[in-house]
Amino acid sequence: MKIAVCVKQVPDATVTKRIDPGTKRLDRSGEGALNPVDANAVEEALRIKEAQGEGEVVVVSLGPEKALDSLRKALAMGADRAVLVSDEGAAGSDLVATSYALAKALERESADLVLFGQQSSDSDGAVLWAAVAERLRRPMISQAAELTLDGDSVTGKRQTEFGYDVIRASLPAVVAVADSINEPRYPSLKGIMGAKKKPQDVSSLAEIGVEAERAGQPGSRTEVLALGDPPPRGDTRTIEDDGSGAEKIVEFLAEKRLL
């Protein structure tokens, strides 16, 4: 079975994220890291491959060339191959443009299963896989906290607002996994050394068949107009409990007419 895992490089957790006022885009100049929940998707792919005793795990990403560092982490964990689509023309792509380019890259892989991490830590977005699944015209399961493969279908269990769902999709399918699905392994030293030798293809948009007008700003249907400060939350007050904390809370609630 061939599994493609879509991953993304995001600003490292230690970097204070900021939006560049000039480009109005997220400043990605600092240290990057593999999007945390994408490591769960890689782990799940590796477990499926290991359970089946055969197969291939390909990590696919769209991003600047330095995103290769994050792809190498996936290779060090055990993925077989990395594909990075890197092109100046892709900068500023919104959901429509990003999903188009990613679907083009995935079409070339024609994997049986495409995995995503549930969401990216930099855009609070949890939307990409659904757009990609639609472009590939494949069924999808989102928020999977458990996955089982069964011949020509994949079954996912997920928690919902009301309880849980069990959804079965015929293969090929697209699945987004939640971080509760597994505990990603740490790359071993041998894995880290070996990762350097694994195939790492870097392609331009043209090479994967994406027309320039369908990428970046021209290919996008949304725009960032202005950046502003969030509305202030009013006064915040913090007090030390000196034994009268409960009374202070009651006074405060009474003042706000909440009692």
Add this chain to the structure above:
Amino acid sequence: MSVLVFLEHHGDELQKGALGVLAKAVQLGAGDVSAVIIGSGVEGLAARAAEHGAATVYVADDPRLEAPLPQPRVDVLAQLVADKGIETVLFAQSILSADVAAALAARLEAGLNWQLVDLVAQDGSLIGKQSALGDSVLVDVGWTATPRLALFRAGAFDPAPASGAGAVEQLEVRLEEHSLAAEMLEQAHEESTGPSIEDADIIVAGGRGLGEPEKFALVEELAKALGGAVAATRAVVDAGWYPYAAQVGQTGKSVSPTLYVACGISGAIQHKVGMQSSKVIVAINKDANAPIFEFADLGVVGDLHQIVPKLTELVRARKS
């Protein structure tokens, strides 16, 4: 300008968040407001949409739409938007609606803006207010073409009754082959005890700082005294201390009660996104450096095991 609101339903109820978005659409006054309800045996819900201001309620009623799966809904919406020339489609955040909105964006090559907390009409166009980077930035976002798709954060708007003509129009349902390639095998609904946290005016929430699962009783007692519901952080739900139905945050529910009392909760961003739109936040935590104190209206640094029982007692005394 024509605005369509996707009204998600659960059982016999339209989702509160979606009705809130409908109220926003009506309040915008930017043209015809219609709503769409997609499911099986859902015609009876149309009247509720009319009571919230929809001039037209489109209903797609088909047994194949029974399970809350996204792709069949995309088929219905794509056809509706094309047939009626709808310019804007609005969604309220949920697992289902986010998937539907994103897939519809790809199908229609339409721009989708998400994490929106507001929408304003300006010069015949629309501008979305997007909360980004852990709410440290408020971004004005726009669309460069129609149709425009917008996904609002849960609890962004309160439902408001408004009289709409509510003309019901049945839609013919045609589904794509790949939309039928996923099926719901099982759906379980956890029945939570007490009031549901989405509808509660007052919420008392517990986190790791409680120390052990039994201590949730402190939170429950306070909630009872205040007449509120009980919520929990992801950490304690994952640890099995409390059911998932009560989880507030990024991977749980988003709530916006009048009062949110956080007990032993650090206020990590994953929790914050689910409760920051609460009108008044009170936090009790022993760690003075906990991030929750940065956005709590009143923060008390101290031992919740001392403070919470006393608070419960005082609230009871005041109410009796």
